[in-house]
Amino acid sequence: MAEASYPEDLKYHQEHDWARVDGDEATFGVTWYAQDALGEVVFFDPPEVGSTVSKDEAYAEVESVKAVSDVFAPLSGEILEVNDALEDAPENINADPYGDGWLVKIKLTDAAEVDSLMDSASYQELLKSGS
Amino acid sequence: MPPPAADTLRRTPLFDRHERAGARLVPFAGWEMPVQYEGIRQEHVAVRTGAGVFDVSHMGEIETSGPEAEDFLQRVLSNDVTKIAERGAQYSVLCREDGGVLDDLFTYRLPDRFLTVTNAANHEKDLAWFQQQSTEFDVEVHDAHADYAMLAVQGPEARGVVAGLADGELPPRMRTADLQLAGVGCLVCGTGYTGEDGVELLIPPEGATTVWDALGVTPVGLGARDTLRLEVCFHLYGNDLSEDRNPIEAGLGWCCKLDTGFIGADALREVEPEQALVPFVFTGAGIPRQGNPIAGGGVVTSGTFSPCLETGIGMGYVPLGLSEPGTSIEVDVRGKLRPAEVRKKPLYEKEPASG
Numbered sequence: 386m387a388e389a390s391y392p393e394d395l396k397y398h399q400e401h402d403w404a405r406v407d408g409d410e411a412t413f414g415v416t417w418y419a420q421d422a423l424g425e426v427v428f429f430d431p432p433e434v435g436s437t438v439s440k441d442e443a444y445a446e447v448e449s450v451k452a453v454s455d456v457f458a459p460l461s462g463e464i465l466e467v468n469d470a471l472e473d474a475p476e477n478i479n480a481d482p483y484g485d486g487w488l489v490k491i492k493l494t495d496a497a498e499v500d501s502l503m504d505s506a507s508y509q510e511l512l513k514s515g516s
Numbered sequence: 517m518p519p520p521a522a523d524t525l526r527r528t529p530l531f532d533r534h535e536r537a538g539a540r541l542v543p544f545a546g547w548e549m550p551v552q553y554e555g556i557r558q559e560h561v562a563v564r565t566g567a568g569v570f571d572v573s574h575m576g577e578i579e580t581s582g583p584e585a586e587d588f589l590q591r592v593l594s595n596d597v598t599k600i601a602e603r604g605a606q607y608s609v610l611c612r613e614d615g616g617v618l619d620d621l622f623t624y625r626l627p628d629r630f631l632t633v634t635n636a637a638n639h640e641k642d643l644a645w646f647q648q649q650s651t652e653f654d655v656e657v658h659d660a661h662a663d664y665a666m667l668a669v670q671g672p673e674a675r676g677v678v679a680g681l682a683d684g685e686l687p688p689r690m691r692t693a694d695l696q697l698a699g700v701g702c703l704v705c706g707t708g709y710t711g712e713d714g715v716e717l718l719i720p721p722e723g724a725t726t727v728w729d730a731l732g733v734t735p736v737g738l739g740a741r742d743t744l745r746l747e748v749c750f751h752l753y754g755n756d757l758s759e760d761r762n763p764i765e766a767g768l769g770w771c772c773k774l775d776t777g778f779i780g781a782d783a784l785r786e787v788e789p790e791q792a793l794v795p796f797v798f799t800g801a802g803i804p805r806q807g808n809p810i811a812g813g814g815v816v817t818s819g820t821f822s823p824c825l826e827t828g829i830g831m832g833y834v835p836l837g838l839s840e841p842g843t844s845i846e847v848d849v850r851g852k853l854r855p856a857e858v859r860k861k862p863l864y865e866k867e868p869a870s871g
Contacts, residue, residue: 424540424739425555427821428803428828430852446850448803450556450821451739453850472801 389417392483396499397508398459400441403483406499411460414487415447415478418512424449426478431467431489438462438491440498445488447478460498462491528573529665529724537735544738545636547574552737559740560823563710567671568736569728576639577660577718578646581629588653589630592646593623594763594780596773600625605690605707608771609763610642611780615787616759617766618645620751622707624692631660631703631718635753649779664703665724669731670714670744678704678715681730686715698730709741711748711862743820746829747864749795755806755818756793756831765833766793767861792839793817794858796847798828802854804847811846811853812838819847824864834858 395403401419405412420426428448438444443455444464467489471477478486493499503511525548534541539550550571553559562568580589589597595608604625610618619638624631634642639661646657669678678697679686682704687693689706697704700723705716719727742752751757756766763772764787774781791814798804804819810832819830830847838845843858 424552425557427557428801430801448821450743450823451551453803453805 389421390483391417391505391509393505395483395505396459396502397505397511398441398457398502399511400457400459402457402459404459404499404502405483405487406460406493409493409496410465410490411462411493412487412490413456413459414482415456416508417482419454420479420482420486423447423454424451426475429468429471429475429478429488431469431471432464434464434467436464437494438464438489440501447475456488458491459502460491460493461495462493464489465492466490526574528571529721530571530573530728533725533728534571534735539735539737542738545574547636549574550735550737552739553735556737556739556743557823559734559736560743562734563671563712563736563740563744564824565672567669567673567677567714567733568740569731569733570668570670570736570738570741571665571728572668572716572741573665573721573724574636575666576634576636576642577664577666578632578634578639578643579629579658579660580632580646580650580655581658582653582655584653585630585655588650588655589623589632590776590778591653592649592779593621593632594768594772594778596776597623597630601691602627603687603692605692605705609757609768610645611763611772611778611784612759613779613783615762615764615780615783617753617757617761617763618642618759620753620757620768622705624703624705626692626703633666637754663720664718665721667717667719667724667727667731668708668710668714669717669733670708670710670712670736671733672713674712674714674733677731677733678717681727689713697727700726702727709750710744711750711864712744742818743823746818746820746831747822747824748862749831751793752818761833762787765789765791789836791833792836793831793833794839794841795831795861795863796829796845796856796858797822797825797863798847799844799855799857802847802849802852803828804830804832804849804854804856808832808850809848810834810838811848814838814845816847822864828854828856829863830856
């Protein structure tokens with residue numbers, strides 16, 4: 386499993402999700418902290434392409450051997466693409482949470498929502514405070 | 517030292533070994549126990565292919581001795597206690613008068629006493645039941661929980677590892693022996709909860725770290741203990757067994773010898789099973805979890821991802837009409853109906869039977 390890292394170019398949500406914003410699109414995933422807390426991911430249940438997700442609401446599930454966890458949307462939008470490779474290799478979420486372990490791509494419905502997310506430093510402060 | 521507060525989690529003699537090994541420690545039945553070290557899948561595979569050691573010191577022990585010890589156990593335990601060989605082991609359930617299951621237990625016949633291993637969460641309840649039922653018998657019931665640490669060493673290489681520390685021959689399956697392991701006097705039992713060969717060790721608490729260190733095999737947490745037992749369809753009390761379930765529907769009629777007159781036998785004789793506990797595998801995506809409904813009127817009692825079969829597996833109670841191996845069923849996993857198939861026990865076999 387990779388070392389703890391929180392890339393500077395991502396935006397973070399308090400439910401331990403990240404967003405990589407690119408114009409009016411964004412890619413979502415779970416943070417290093419989230420995958421470490423979950424343990425080895427053995428199943429990702431993706432949403433359907435074309436469905437909508439709402440900021441702060443659960444849109445998918447990831448499961449370890451022992452437990453299931455909701456994945457929360459850091460931003461609102463419409464699902465453009467899901468990471469189909471995770472069907473056969475859900476462990477990518479552990480091995481490369483910010484790369485091959487990405488979960489979905491969305492088209493943003495409200496770009497202003499981005500301002501409410503944390504940067505890497507703020508998110509790491511949140512982790513240190515024990516939330 | 518003052519006694520710990522009531523809300524303090526108890527720790528086994530191996531607690532610092534778990535911390536040092538990087539274990540994730542969780543509350544379990546009042547104990548602070550390792551759920552995993554490196555990862556459930558790696559630990560699971562270590563036991564299936566090599567050897568692993570579990571600290572199961574949270575499990576309880578009750579010792580029964582005296583002239584009527586066998587008669588007493590014949591009364592409280594469901595199996596035929598008279599059939600336990602000298603130094604032998606036997607599985608049974610502890611029933612209430614109405615047949616509800618209080619616990620499932622292994623009992624060992626030792627030269628001077630019987631030793632019964634309880635589930636951690638049930639130990640106090642079992643002990644109270646033993647004491648309550650023992651008043652008519654000339655027996656001594658002793659709470660031996662504090663007398664032992666317990667390790668399970670399991671896997672195809674487990675016996676070899678333990679034999680290398682022992683001053684004598686290991687007992688065969690379902691037998692026990694008193695041996696020195698790394699200089700520590702242990703009760704070595706040819707039993708386990710993984711479907712692999714191996715032994716369970718009852719050790720004086722002060723000798724537990726010596727034996728643990730000498731074993732030097734992969735530590736395995738309670739997470740993999742659960743996946744290992746579920747692959748071979750061993751019951752877990754609190755999931756697959758409870759006071760609200762009878763052992764007949766749980767598939768444990770084989771260890772309920774009604775003619776021995778044990779407590780609950782009369783009630784079980786009247787049971788007309790309506791459901792059966794069956795193992796199943798998911799034939800598509802998803803992972804079953806305890807409490808998921810099964811379409812047609814059933815419920816999942818244990819569910820997980822199987823590291824060996826690499827799919828969702830579980831056990832659950834279903835109406836008899838759905839209980840035959842090969843029956844297609846659907847499990848409602850948080851609103852999604854997932855296809856599954858009822859199978860025979862065990863779900864995982866080292867050398868799969870043909871067909």
